[in-house]
Amino acid sequence: MSEMSRERLLEVVRHVYDARDPMPEGLVERMQDAAAAEVSGLGLDLELMLLVEQLEGASVRGESATRRAAGTAYTLRFTLGEVDLLVRVAPGEGDGSRVDGWIAPAEEMTVRVLAADQPSRATAVAETGRFEFAGLPQGLLRLRFEPQDLSRPPFATPTFEI
Template sequence: MSEMSREDLLDVVRRVYEERDPVPEGLVARMQAAAALEASDIDGELLGLMELVERSEELVGARGTATYTLRFVHGDTDLLVRVAVDDGRSRIDGWVVPPEPMTVRAGEHAATVTDTGRFELTGLPLGLLRLSLEPHDIARPAFSTPTFEI
């Protein structure tokens, strides 16, 4: 039995991976979009970026609604968001702790945080999303979450 060259062996490995473990459809486009979004966020360093500290998924509901919870932290501000996805649209219910007057933006959607720290964003399209938090106190700088996918 003859030995395979390095190139022939790598070719076999490549073919096996392409056949048995292909790149998921749309992954390359989603990653390119995420990279473009990150690159286009010139103010990212100035805004301050929250840190994702927890993610939990809940059981799928009877109607096929998928929900999950994300928790972000920036300094002394804690942000908890519950994302629900149903029929291609999503809803975010969020809580800012400690509560403070601010506007939360997700693309063209915006909500004002109540005096209890709660806000909601409805009718959000599926895809990549970043929440920007803009305190009404102009002395306090805005900050945002890392980009996440709904």
């Protein structure tokens, strides 16, 4: 059976079930409400970290990009309550930049790189509180942290430039 006819047959199957057993009226709206209520009910709205220190010629939003063209590594420090985050950015040439992070106190969580117009990337924070991303393109990004402990909401850095 050719790929084309298989796709067409599956299209027929989608079509008949869509017509004969459509989702109930208002289901999407009810689910949107339920999901939004769960986010706010659990207190999972994103919290914002503060940039408290920048070392070795860090380039933060708004600053000229010429500085990072020099290719020197720099370090940013962010805090949120008890949480302390150090991010070391090593600008790269062809294969992209590298970000090394240390977060304390260490706990089980996922860290994501969020950059405009690009798919997010994620990794687990190690038991030591360390994480790393390599091959990042130049531009603005944020780091987002999602503790596995649901009593702790996710939090993110402000936007910074690499």
